[in-house]
Amino acid sequence: MVTLLAGGMLWLLGLGAVITIVYFLKRQARRAPVSSLMFWRGLERQPQSALRLRWTQLLGLFLQLLALGALVTGLAQPVWTTSAGGVRTLALVLDGSASMRAHWGPEGTPRYLRATREALKALRSNPAAEATLIGAQERSSVLVPPTHDHGRFERALANFEPTYQGNADIDELVSLIQSQFPDGADRVIYITDHQPSVDLQGLGWDVRVIGSEMSPVNVALTRFVVREQPSGDGVALFLEAWNGDDVPREFTLQISSDERLLAARAVGIPAETSVQFTFTVSGPPAPRYLARLLTGEGRDDWPEDDVRYATLPAKQPWRVLWVGEGDFYLKRFLLAGQATLSQHSSWDASLLLSTVNDVVVLTGGAEVSEPGPGRYLLLGTSLRPWVEVDGDVDTATARVRVEADHPLLEGLDPADWRLLRVPRTHVAPQGRVILSINGVPLLYLYEVGEVRLAFLGVDLGASNLGLSVDFPILMHRLLSWLSPQAEAETVLTTGTELPMANAQSPVQVIGPDGRSCQVGSDEACGLVDRPGFYELVRGPRTVRYAANLPAEESRQLREEADAISANASSSATTPPPHPQTAEALRVARPLWPYLVGLGVALLAVELVLFDRSFFSARARPRAATRTRGWDP
Amino acid sequence: MAQLLDDDFLKTLQRLTLLTRGRFRGRMSGRRLTPRAGMSLEFAEYKEYHPGDDPRYVDWNLYGRLGKLFIKVFTREEDVPVYIFLDVSRSMEIGDKLRAAARLAGALAYLALKDLNRVGIFPFASELAHGVPPRGGHRQIFEIFRFLQEISPTGETSINESLTRFTRVRRESGLAILISDMLSEGGYEEGLARLRYHRYEIIVLHLLAPEDLDPRWGGELRLWNVENRDELLLHVSRETLRSYTRALSEYRRELEAFCRERDLRYFALSSGDSLEEIVLRTLREGALVG
Numbered sequence A: 001m002v003t004l005l006a007g008g009m010l011w012l013l014g015l016g017a018v019i020t021i022v023y024f025l026k027r028q029a030r031r032a033p034v035s036s037l038m039f040w041r042g043l044e045r046q047p048q049s050a051l052r053l054r055w056t057q058l059l060g061l062f063l064q065l066l067a068l069g070a071l072v073t074g075l076a077q078p079v080w081t082t083s084a085g086g087v088r089t090l091a092l093v094l095d096g097s098a099s100m101r102a103h104w105g106p107e108g109t110p111r112y113l114r115a116t117r118e119a120l121k122a123l124r125s126n127p128a129a130e131a132t133l134i135g136a137q138e139r140s141s142v143l144v145p146p147t148h149d150h151g152r153f154e155r156a157l158a159n160f161e162p163t164y165q166g167n168a169d170i171d172e173l174v175s176l177i178q179s180q181f182p183d184g185a186d187r188v189i190y191i192t193d194h195q196p197s198v199d200l201q202g203l204g205w206d207v208r209v210i211g212s213e214m215s216p217v218n219v220a221l222t223r224f225v226v227r228e229q230p231s232g233d234g235v236a237l238f239l240e241a242w243n244g245d246d247v248p249r250e251f252t253l254q255i256s257s258d259e260r261l262l263a264a265r266a267v268g269i270p271a272e273t274s275v276q277f278t279f280t281v282s283g284p285p286a287p288r289y290l291a292r293l294l295t296g297e298g299r300d301d302w303p304e305d306d307v308r309y310a311t312l313p314a315k316q317p318w319r320v321l322w323v324g325e326g327d328f329y330l331k332r333f334l335l336a337g338q339a340t341l342s343q344h345s346s347w348d349a350s351l352l353l354s355t356v357n358d359v360v361v362l363t364g365g366a367e368v369s370e371p372g373p374g375r376y377l378l379l380g381t382s383l384r385p386w387v388e389v390d391g392d393v394d395t396a397t398a399r400v401r402v403e404a405d406h407p408l409l410e411g412l413d414p415a416d417w418r419l420l421r422v423p424r425t426h427v428a429p430q431g432r433v434i435l436s437i438n439g440v441p442l443l444y445l446y447e448v449g450e451v452r453l454a455f456l457g458v459d460l461g462a463s464n465l466g467l468s469v470d471f472p473i474l475m476h477r478l479l480s481w482l483s484p485q486a487e488a489e490t491v492l493t494t495g496t497e498l499p500m501a502n503a504q505s506p507v508q509v510i511g512p513d514g515r516s517c518q519v520g521s522d523e524a525c526g527l528v529d530r531p532g533f534y535e536l537v538r539g540p541r542t543v544r545y546a547a548n549l550p551a552e553e554s555r556q557l558r559e560e561a562d563a564i565s566a567n568a569s570s571s572a573t574t575p576p577p578h579p580q581t582a583e584a585l586r587v588a589r590p591l592w593p594y595l596v597g598l599g600v601a602l603l604a605v606e607l608v609l610f611d612r613s614f615f616s617a618r619a620r621p622r623a624a625t626r627t628r629g630w631d632p
Numbered sequence B: 001m002a003q004l005l006d007d008d009f010l011k012t013l014q015r016l017t018l019l020t021r022g023r024f025r026g027r028m029s030g031r032r033l034t035p036r037a038g039m040s041l042e043f044a045e046y047k048e049y050h051p052g053d054d055p056r057y058v059d060w061n062l063y064g065r066l067g068k069l070f071i072k073v074f075t076r077e078e079d080v081p082v083y084i085f086l087d088v089s090r091s092m093e094i095g096d097k098l099r100a101a102a103r104l105a106g107a108l109a110y111l112a113l114k115d116l117n118r119v120g121i122f123p124f125a126s127e128l129a130h131g132v133p134p135r136g137g138h139r140q141i142f143e144i145f146r147f148l149q150e151i152s153p154t155g156e157t158s159i160n161e162s163l164t165r166f167t168r169v170r171r172e173s174g175l176a177i178l179i180s181d182m183l184s185e186g187g188y189e190e191g192l193a194r195l196r197y198h199r200y201e202i203i204v205l206h207l208l209a210p211e212d213l214d215p216r217w218g219g220e221l222r223l224w225n226v227e228n229r230d231e232l233l234l235h236v237s238r239e240t241l242r243s244y245t246r247a248l249s250e251y252r253r254e255l256e257a258f259c260r261e262r263d264l265r266y267f268a269l270s271s272g273d274s275l276e277e278i279v280l281r282t283l284r285e286g287a288l289v290g
Helices: A007-027 A047-075 A111-124 A150-158 A170-180 A328-338 A470-482 A551-570 A592-610 A612-619 B007-014 B060-066 B090-114 B138-150 B159-169 B189-197 B238-261 B275-285
Strands: A002-004 A030-034 A078-082 A089-095 A130-136 A141-147 A187-192 A206-209 A219-228 A235-243 A249-257 A260-269 A273-281 A289-294 A307-310 A318-323 A339-344 A359-362 A374-379 A387-394 A400-402 A421-427 A432-437 A440-448 A451-456 A491-493 A507-510 A516-518 A532-538 A541-548 A587-590 B029-048 B070-078 B081-087 B118-124 B132-135 B175-180 B201-208 B219-225 B231-236 B265-270
Touching: A002 A007, A007 A047, A007 B219, A047 A592, A089 A111, A089 A170, A111 A150, A111 A187, A130 A150, A130 A170, A141 A150, A141 A170, A219 A289, A219 A307, A219 A551, A235 A249, A235 A260, A235 A289, A235 A551, A249 A273, A260 A273, A307 A541, A318 A328, A328 A339, A328 A470, A374 A470, A387 A440, A421 A440, A451 A470, B007 B090, B007 B275, B060 B070, B081 B090, B081 B132, B081 B159, B090 B118, B090 B138, B090 B175, B090 B201, B090 B275, B118 B138, B118 B159, B132 B138, B159 B175, B159 B189, B189 B201, B189 B238, B201 B238, B231 B238, B238 B265, B265 B275
Parallel strands: A030 B219, A089 A130, A089 A187, A187 A206, A318 A339, A318 A359, A359 A374, A374 A451, A491 A541, B081 B118, B081 B175, B175 B201, B201 B265
Antiparallel strands: A002 A078, A078 A587, A130 A141, A219 A235, A235 A273, A249 A260, A249 A289, A289 A307, A387 A421, A400 A432, A432 A440, A440 A451, A507 A516, A507 A532, A532 A541, B029 B070, B118 B132, B219 B231
């Protein structure tokens, strides 16, 4: 439908009457005075040429009127409104999770290529839309902000490649779309390889599930963990393999460490089932472990999920709040790499709130009031109401007595300890005295509710304990009993960040491909963007991490097959249009540039063909009128 | 009509002379040699004495040697009658030809009077009209200028009739300058031939307007002859204009050939050119002014 934005301009069509009148006036012969008719006689035209002249003049008039019509209509700014242009705003959400890399067999088309073709089709069916492209994965991102430049959009689609991340959070996607189109998008098309768990069609989204046919082999390693053996000899390896096919499968499971094959076993996995396997490897632990499910070259639909990586977890140092006088032996032990210290000379109840700590160490001189819940290591000092010390007891000739058998003492020999004196101590009866000397509690453990404390009634300056080999063992065990040492998880999932909090010294990240980057530099660093081993180098210390694909990505390969068949029937019905769609489908195209161009062209033709005097007047040089120049 | 010629141009004319080819018998002494023996100091020739000759010019030395009477003949400088025929027909108002013609006539008259000649202005259209009779002297120039300034177009061009009429009333030959567009339906040949027969030295100044030479109009036209009110309906196209130009050029060629064959001097002029350009360039190059 054509509408005129400036319809008032059509009054100018009245100029056509003026042109017509002028034309007929021009047809009325003008009177031209001449000096003589001598040379004009005989130049009258023949009747045949007169007729031709009339027709030519009429054609000239017609061209003039046509040019006027085109120009005036152009000035009226006609706009052609069409309903075939699609929506006004379009948000294309493209699943960028790892499973989009899956394909049917070695020659198959990856899912993401199918998805980009579908996106291209959707874009071209909305040629006038302001479109945005959003990559939907665990960390969703805007790949192309809203633009009318569809060329740019198509280039972004051509360069699209899925990440190794997991599925997108739908709430995050909704927020992203909202940030791009604050008034809402006329149409949201979500192209993915699995049926979302949330009912997106209820939001008005057009969900299109892209998938391949059922793959010939759909298996994956979904879990791989390494732990040190409790005995300290070797490691235990825990694996979980999943068979998404509807028939049982048998494969070979290989475990290696830095190109060294540690174990290989034939495993059978029933249909649509996960099976766990355990391996033990003796000898010193290796820095990296790799498990691989051998399915045969090119048979699996997604070979990348047949491999998983693992490293041993890293131990975290204890965070110790030290209150009171310093003790040479204990402090040296803690600073030898076992703990980080925060030292204060006097107690303040707010210390527990203002500091993060695993253990509070109280030494002589620390007057503690209102102790809150926590883990306390008392070195010959009181902590009311559980432990009270008053004076010393001379024990120079006494022997330490084991009151109760406890793992803390395993392998130790307290009888060899020589103690010159110990504090006279009264302890709460709820606790347990492990060691005593002359009836005075020497090692006392208390654990009720959220309070756990250990009392060691030894003056390390007046004994040989600080110099004996038992001391670090006892201290390590006491601290482990009070606060089991935290183990930092070193197995990560792609799409997460490497743990680098509180980094005070420069941190270098070495990725799976061997490339390194400095945290804080311009390049993106610290994000686990692909499976493999990562090394975090901070000063002399290196922590290794193993990054694996999200297990649910592998499982979606099976779920997707069902979803596709379900979607095939549902996709036949077009999703309900967005409330704004009906209006937005109309696309207006200005016609006036074409009309003005036509008018100018017609005028030019008329000028060239009929107004010969326009050119002839300029063609003759002025000198032709000079006296001797008007020679024939 | 504004001042005919400005002072600067008149000063320029002071340095120029109107050049003639032939010798004419004058009435009063002037600056041109005449065929008659005169009273000047310049010796011309010896002539055998006949009764009636002035005995004061007998060369007695020669009589002593030859025994015959001879008299000395001296050259005589007389004035030249200059007749300026000015076309004042209505066609001369096209392109302001009449004003250009009047100014040209004034300039030529000034040149002639400056050299002590007699100058007369003879306007003509369908017939010879009363103009300024030929006279010499400084007063004559004012007379001529006044006349030229008041002149106005009238009637049709009839060159033959006008010049024939002139030759009947004037017998004294001289320099005849014809200033006209020469667009006379009746032709010009007879009039010019009669002048020539009466031994006038004839100069044809063919003055046309740019509108005559290069008409710019086109389309449906009613061509209107300003002289006799005749009309001609015509669609003027580029081809028509080309044909017109061809016909005009042919006419001019014929006129030029006519003049050349009869030893008349011919000048093609345009009223679009300035008077200075006409006099100082065209007429000078044609040796009419020197």
